[in-house]
Amino acid sequence: MESQEELKDQAIAYYNNNKVPMRMQEVLNAMFHVQPEDVNGYVSKYFEDLSMAPTISKAVAIRSLDNKGCCSILTKLYCKVRNNEKLVGESRVCIDSELVDSCKDEDKDTEDGRTAEVDDAINLINNEIQNILISKTPSHQHALDEEVYSFVETRRIALLEKNEDRQAEEATPQPAIDDNKKGSKKSGKGSGKKKNTQIAIVPDKVKEVLYPGSSSVTALSQAFCTASAVLAGTSVFDHLIQSSGGDDYSICLPLPVITILQSGKAALGKSNCVKEFMVVPSPSMKFSEAIPAVIKLHGALMRLLCAKGGVTAKNVNDFGALCPALDKPEQGLDMIIEALSQQGLEMGKDFFFILNSSAHDYFDYEKGKYEVITGALKASEDMADFWTDLCNRYPSIIGIIDPVRPEEAASWNKVCSEISDRCLIITEKGYDRPGLLKNQTLDFHQFATSGLVMRLTGCNTVTHITECAKKMIDCGNTVMLAGGENESNSTLLVDVAIASKARFIKLGAPARGERIAKFNRLLELEEELGERRTQWGTLEFPVIPPKLPTPSPTDENETSTES
Structure with a gap:
């Protein structure tokens, strides 16, 4: 056994190595001048600031x-805090479907697929990813986000x-085609059937295949x-x-973008071209005035629909929005204007x-046209006139999300050139996810927007969102963050x-706890921030000029010859 003298020497060495006597002297001297009422609290706070x-x-x-069951x-994050393990942070991440409303039933996500993604993410977090996080400092947001993202991306x-x-x-x-057999059939007049003329349809962007369990990235972030x-x-x-x-x-x-009515391809009625009728308050209006006004608006429309269609007409969908049967978009707009004026x-x-608008939802991929109203098809080149009208x-419409499919560059650019001087042309599907977009060089001569919708889901980290938002704002775009169909509190x-x-935050309707929680957060911050809060300035509409066709090499040669 060690003697008392040896233990004493070891204690003195341990305390001196950790500067305990010096620290005690410092805190005692400082405390004497302050003479706090809570002596132990003062000493505790002093050493807390010096802790690892x-x-x-x-x-x-x-x-x-x-919210949908x-x-x-x-995800729960535990840290070693002053020699004790504590739960210090958690997140709840929901899995949304990325399919359009008009997709076939057999293509729709099943609960089995959602459960598989959840289980894969849980398995990654509890095993492989957890091993790379041990002993890391949670406050290093950017470094941790990048490390987890790189792990899954690799x-x-x-x-x-x-x-x-x-x-x-x-x-x-493929077997080689015998040239001798080509054209063996008679090609005389009337020898064959009339050829079918097919419309050239620009395909949708290929859906990115994510690694199973990629939702672990945003969960940890x-x-x-x-x-x-x-x-x-x-x-x-x-x-x-x-x-x-x-x-x-x-x-x-x-500014909260609030869904009041929902229509679209999957809803009742003939109107397909507007999926969500949303309202946003003026920047000069306080949230304490705007949010109660929207709740009253929602209630007034509910009573109006009940009077016409019975008590079931007040039912709301997953967004909390009312779903009347609309035969044309003007009905929804007029309904909201009238209720607001009251x-x-x-x-x-x-x-x-x-x-x-969510144009992908009502685009007929067989006919190559937009079914803006059931039975009424419009060609892509006619959509600009439709939205302009x-x-x-x-004129109170200040933004449209995906008025046409972004893949149809000519139609998109025509919409921009017609109404971008007074209406934000916003896209949710036109760019890659933020994790990729933040590193891409944007060519606004080919595809231009005045707004972007981003979601904190999938393998998007918080760092991706903030960095991508800065990039798009610097490019003259307005940023909107959005919640999903599946949400938590x-x-x-x-x-x-x-x-x-972000200038806008898309929250859905003022109904159900998971959305009301976010409205309450805005109300709380309006009071808490006080002098720190500043108002948004006048909304600017960056004019997107019409795109000039790129001259072909033949045209250039002819021009140079003439000159």
């Missing part, structure tokens, strides 16, 4: 349920290469956010602003319209929107 930075001890993911991911690329190799091996060579804010004793948006190197004192709260408010002054008759989206300087 918290480090991640484990990450635990389990199954949870979203579907499988989702609950496996995605490897999986793609493996699938390509397998497909190449399985591909069977959101958990890092909440953990860092808790440990720093600050709000999530302040943590994000500081971690990105910003020092903004003034804060602009995102409250003494004016559309175009107090509130404005933003329409979610609607915006001329309803988390209000993180509001804080990320603030840190991203």
